[in-house]
Amino acid sequence: MPGIDECLLEAMRLPGARGAALVDWTSGLALGTVGESPGGDHETTAAEAAELARLAAEHGAFAAADPGGERPPVEDLIVSNRDSYHLLRFVDTPFDSSVFLHLWLSRAEGNLALARIRLGEMAARLVLG
Amino acid sequence: MTVVDTTPPPPLPVRDRTAAAERAWGGLSPMLTRLAAEKASGVLVRERGTLYLAEGRVVHAESPLAPGLDTLLTAYGTLTAEAWRDAVARAGDRHGAAQLLLSGGQLAEGALQLCHLGALYDAAYFALAPSSAPGRFRYGVAHRLGPVLPVPVAALERETLRRRDLLHSIWPDPRADSAPLARTRTTAVPKLTVRQQILLERIDGTRTAADLARELGRQAFHTLVDVRRLASAGLVAPLKAEADTGPTEAEADAGPAEAETGPPTPGITAGTAETTAPHTTARTADTTDPHVTERIRYTTDPHITLLKRLRDALEAL
Numbered sequence: 001m002p003g004i005d006e007c008l009l010e011a012m013r014l015p016g017a018r019g020a021a022l023v024d025w026t027s028g029l030a031l032g033t034v035g036e037s038p039g040g041d042h043e044t045t046a047a048e049a050a051e052l053a054r055l056a057a058e059h060g061a062f063a064a065a066d067p068g069g070e071r072p073p074v075e076d077l078i079v080s081n082r083d084s085y086h087l088l089r090f091v092d093t094p095f096d097s098s099v100f101l102h103l104w105l106s107r108a109e110g111n112l113a114l115a116r117i118r119l120g121e122m123a124a125r126l127v128l129g
Numbered sequence: 130m131t132v133v134d135t136t137p138p139p140p141l142p143v144r145d146r147t148a149a150a151e152r153a154w155g156g157l158s159p160m161l162t163r164l165a166a167e168k169a170s171g172v173l174v175r176e177r178g179t180l181y182l183a184e185g186r187v188v189h190a191e192s193p194l195a196p197g198l199d200t201l202l203t204a205y206g207t208l209t210a211e212a213w214r215d216a217v218a219r220a221g222d223r224h225g226a227a228q229l230l231l232s233g234g235q236l237a238e239g240a241l242q243l244c245h246l247g248a249l250y251d252a253a254y255f256a257l258a259p260s261s262a263p264g265r266f267r268y269g270v271a272h273r274l275g276p277v278l279p280v281p282v283a284a285l286e287r288e289t290l291r292r293r294d295l296l297h298s299i300w301p302d303p304r305a306d307s308a309p310l311a312r313t314r315t316t317a318v319p320k321l322t323v324r325q326q327i328l329l330e331r332i333d334g335t336r337t338a339a340d341l342a343r344e345l346g347r348q349a350f351h352t353l354v355d356v357r358r359l360a361s362a363g364l365v366a367p368l369k370a371e372a373d374t375g376p377t378e379a380e381a382d383a384g385p386a387e388a389e390t391g392p393p394t395p396g397i398t399a400g401t402a403e404t405t406a407p408h409t410t411a412r413t414a415d416t417t418d419p420h421v422t423e424r425i426r427y428t429t430d431p432h433i434t435l436l437k438r439l440r441d442a443l444e445a446l
Contacts, residue, residue: 003238004246004278024247026351027295029288033245043287058322094207095244096347129237 004032007126011103014118016110018084019103021046022091025053026098038084038104049102053077053088057098070112072098076116083107089119093127101126157257157286159442160264165282171268178256179271186279189245189272190252194339195349195381196273198248204346207244208235217273218224228355250288257289259434263444296353300361306353308367309335315363325355332365 002010004022009042011020012035019035023046031074037045056074057058063073072090077100079086085105093099101123156162159174161180178192191197203206212235213226220226227245230236296303312336321329324326324347331341342352359365 004242022243026348026354027250027288027292029250032244043291047291060320068156071217089440091243093240093243095201095205095240096345096351097247097350099243125237126239127237127243129234 001118002122002125004069004126005034007066008032008034010122011101011119012102014105014110014115016106016108017103017115018106019045021049021102022099023050023053023102024097025050025057031099036095036104046102049086049088049100052079053090054098054108057090058064072100076105076120078079078112080107080112085110085112086116087112087115089116090121091127156282157289158264159438160266161257161282161286169266169268170271172264172270172272173264175256175264176260176262177254177258180253181249181270182257183271183276183279186281187249187253187272187285188276188279190249191256192252192349194255195248195252196346197341198245200343201244201346201348204234207240213229220273220275227275227277242278244371245274246280247348249280250285251350253285254292254350255291257286259437260441261437262362263441284399294348299354300357301365302360304367305356305360305365306338308369309337310341310356310365313363313366318364320361321359325359328352328355329348329359329364332359334368341381343408 008020008022011017017035018036019033019042021033021037021042022031023029024031026052028047030042033042033046038047039045057072058076071092074090076090077086077088079088084107087103087105089101089103091097091099091101102117103115105112158173158175164171164173164182164184170183170185171181173180173182177194178190180187180191181191198214199210199213203210203213208230212230212233216226216229216235219229224232227241231238231241281333296306310332312332313331327345328341331344336344338352339349341347342349343355345352356365359416360367
């Protein structure tokens with residue numbers, strides 16, 4: 001059963017991974033960080049990513065047709081720029097929380113499709129063991 | 130008579146301004162900063178919460194204003210109340226309750242760490258609030274939960290300050306954090322999230338944000354964020370708002386700009402006079418106006434928090 005740190009280290013083993021974090025999107029708190037972050041400051045990155053995640057999670061436009069109770073309405077969020085990808089995966093916890101995994105991938109080496117699948121598996125294993 | 134050739138006096142020490150500024154700040158609780166520096170283990174009891182330290186790092190936090198880890202874990206059936214009680218009862222010096230839950234396979238490690246960190250930062254937010262009484266530290270006391278993920282004191286203080294700013298940026302009136310909440314009538318109801326809707330339905334004029342958080346098994350700070358959003362949307366207001374309006378506005382107006390102009394304005398004098406009065410009587414008698422006591426306790430007025438920090442620092446010497 002992996003803990004937060006093991007989960008983030010596993011994410012860092014994905015090809016092209018530059019940094020990873022587990023972030024609470026209501027408060028913007030980074031619960032765990034590993035590797036680099038875009039501005040060199042994980043806390044600022046976490047707060048900014050949390051703001052984006054909150055907007056995606058709270059606006060009905062992005063929610064699935066079936067509301068699914070208190071589960072996160074969005075599965076993941078992908079942002080790409082000229083040199084990197086950001087992948088945000090919402091974690092469905094068996095208790096009330098609002099967290100997501102944030103993976104920063106190099107565009108040249110990263111495989112977005114693979115990372116998306118793996119990050120989903122890691123998010124599930126993190127809370128279910 | 131011999132002439133003594135004295136050596137020139139040594140240069141006067143030059144104060145390092147940046148270091149001095151850091152020392153003068155002393156963190157949210159000077160006592161906690163000192164305990165972290167000496168790598169102390171034990172429990173720090175503050176007015177609105179308790180922090181457990183192990184080797185200078187925070188391993189657990191509790192506050193009457195935030196639901197505990199047990200509430201968060203049992204509210205949604207992640208863990209049964211019996212399983213929690215059993216683990217706490219069996220916990221000893223060698224194995225904390227956390228380790229027993231993990232080895233019993235009742236909880237995944239990631240889930241426990243996630244929930245525990247959430248609860249820790251949540252309770253610490255209240256425990257580190259400006260207090261009207263100095264904290265007390267007892268060495269060698271450990272929590273039955275045992276270690277999960279320790280958090281450095283500096284990180285906890287930074288996050289607590291960031292959370293204060295976050296709440297302030299959503300809606301600057303802190304009264305909704307502590308007063309019983311009531312729904313207000315508005316014509317244009319904005320679209321609410323499912324979570325906000327569930328929260329709003331339970332607001333009935335008697336419950337406070339802390340009560341609602343406990344009932345819903347949500348972190349108290351998350352509930353405060355939603356409550357302030359609802360307040361800024363005009364859907365929720367703290368009760369007895371009318372009686373409180375006058376003095377609070379006076380306190381809010383007494384910003385740094387006015388403090389520089391010299392003689393204190395009546396607003397400031399009234400505010401500080403009120404702070405000292407209820408503190409002496411708050412514990413012994415209920416005759417003090419509860420609104421004033423309540424408001425002082427939760428105030429974020431910079432003058433009052435500065436005075437409280439000064440007093441805490443003096444008492445900690």
